[in-house]
Amino acid sequence: MEHIKKSLPIRIEVASKIRKAIFAREYNAGDELNLTAIALILGVSRTPVREAFQSLADEGLITLRMNRGAVVNAIDRKFIRDNFEMRILLETEAAGRAAHNGMDTTDLLSRLEVMKGKSDIERDDYESLNEDIHMRIWDASDNEKLKRYLMGLWNGPSTGHSVEESSEHYRASTLEHIDILTAIAQQHPQQARDAMTAHITRSMINILRKYPE
Amino acid sequence: MEHIKKSLPIRIEVASKIRKAIFAREYNAGDELNLTAIALILGVSRTPVREAFQSLADEGLITLRMNRGAVVNAIDRKFIRDNFEMRILLETEAAGRAAHNGMDTTDLLSRLEVMKGKSDIERDDYESLNEDIHMRIWDASDNEKLKRYLMGLWNGPSTGHSVEESSEHYRASTLEHIDILTAIAQQHPQQARDAMTAHITRSMINILRKYPE
DNA sequence: ATTTCGTATGTTGTATTCAGTTTTGATGGA
DNA sequence: TCCATCAAAACTGAATACAACATACGAAAT
Numbered sequence: 001m002e003h004i005k006k007s008l009p010i011r012i013e014v015a016s017k018i019r020k021a022i023f024a025r026e027y028n029a030g031d032e033l034n035l036t037a038i039a040l041i042l043g044v045s046r047t048p049v050r051e052a053f054q055s056l057a058d059e060g061l062i063t064l065r066m067n068r069g070a071v072v073n074a075i076d077r078k079f080i081r082d083n084f085e086m087r088i089l090l091e092t093e094a095a096g097r098a099a100h101n102g103m104d105t106t107d108l109l110s111r112l113e114v115m116k117g118k119s120d121i122e123r124d125d126y127e128s129l130n131e132d133i134h135m136r137i138w139d140a141s142d143n144e145k146l147k148r149y150l151m152g153l154w155n156g157p158s159t160g161h162s163v164e165e166s167s168e169h170y171r172a173s174t175l176e177h178i179d180i181l182t183a184i185a186q187q188h189p190q191q192a193r194d195a196m197t198a199h200i201t202r203s204m205i206n207i208l209r210k211y212p213e
Numbered sequence: 214m215e216h217i218k219k220s221l222p223i224r225i226e227v228a229s230k231i232r233k234a235i236f237a238r239e240y241n242a243g244d245e246l247n248l249t250a251i252a253l254i255l256g257v258s259r260t261p262v263r264e265a266f267q268s269l270a271d272e273g274l275i276t277l278r279m280n281r282g283a284v285v286n287a288i289d290r291k292f293i294r295d296n297f298e299m300r301i302l303l304e305t306e307a308a309g310r311a312a313h314n315g316m317d318t319t320d321l322l323s324r325l326e327v328m329k330g331k332s333d334i335e336r337d338d339y340e341s342l343n344e345d346i347h348m349r350i351w352d353a354s355d356n357e358k359l360k361r362y363l364m365g366l367w368n369g370p371s372t373g374h375s376v377e378e379s380s381e382h383y384r385a386s387t388l389e390h391i392d393i394l395t396a397i398a399q400q401h402p403q404q405a406r407d408a409m410t411a412h413i414t415r416s417m418i419n420i421l422r423k424y425p426e
Numbered sequence: 427a428t429t430t431c432g433t434a435t436g437t438t439g440t441a442t443t444c445a446g447t448t449t450t451g452a453t454g455g456a
Numbered sequence: 457t458c459c460a461t462c463a464a465a466a467c468t469g470a471a472t473a474c475a476a477c478a479t480a481c482g483a484a485a486t
Contacts, residue, residue, distance in 0.1 A: 009279070009439070035468070045441045047260075050469085054264060058271065060361060066222065067447050067468055079357070086358045093302060144292070145299045148273055149362065223470070248438070258471040263438085280438050280477045 010044055015052035029074035077211050083156045084204040090150050095196035098140035099189040105181045112178050121170040133177055223257055228265035242287035290424050296369045297417040303363050308409035311353035312402040318394045325391050334383040346390055
């Protein structure tokens, strides 16, 4: 039996690769992306690359100029801050709604306790639980549009997808996650909001440190 | 001399037409959209229709099922409320930021005074000024991501694009716009936020009335 | 009668071709 | 030398062609 390899549409994978390349500074602000060249490099036709371009333009990573190709936008401190500020606003809103609506947090909290007990936290373990926590909160917010926005921001510069974090960060985040989920479990919206705001704000400061100037 | 018709990409116009048709209930929840058929009807090829589908899926209006076509999502009260709640959250944030950052409101306020004096407010006049006001506030918020989200919501069910409004509504909105811009002019963020929240909340209630059950 | 397997059909995902626009670069004149 | 003009190359937007996937239907077997 083979791997249950769920093959995504090519346009999605192409978008991921280009996105990663932009965050990795392989492309820089002002660079023109050659549709044909990228299709050749990736070994696909121009169509899915074109569709990926449109997604990336929606995300604000590139700009599409009619008949004149795509240029990479600046991934500078302002871009990162703008993204983070939206994540603060929306994740905080989601946390408050989750606390208000009620959400089962027992399994997540027990997984957090296990992680808290570990002497060393590995990146993959952290990221996996991190994703589960946030997505469960989005679900509990019970607003499809909010969920959709947060899903989109997850591909942005404000998550572990873009930069490696320190073990210190993982430990601090774990404690913050416990704060957030505890507040949600107790159905204290304002407390949940405050905890989430603190969580993502610290994360922002942490990441902005890596983008000097 | 011909019209200075700035021709947008076909995919944009196609998306607009389908969006309008969905809001007009020409398509209903669960309906399957036939890519080829729509391309034929609109007299374009499948490519731009396909790209339009992807945009509409991003907006949450339709769902793309791999190899199984697109289905129209329910434009029910929850959908409208979800959209409006996000608009309240984001427009309020933008108004607060605009007040904080400072924004020149003189021209907009004088246009509002003229409109306030009119005995009868026409739809196009109102919509034109309405759009100018909101977009100027978005600009003044100085957050690109926020601006982008609000731009997207403008195509949603929470603006005049989807339903006709009463003259009464235009008059009430005009007064509310004056409140908002006055607060911004005086650089009172909280006051601006409150005024914006009230403005869009009333608009939501007004539109939800037209979607009974 | 029910279930399973295989084929047929329709629809999408991807590739390729076509057409129109923008850019580039050369050429000629001031 | 500098500028304008025009042709050719390159690239994108749109149209068409091709391939793969999923569902539906029907026949055969239990």
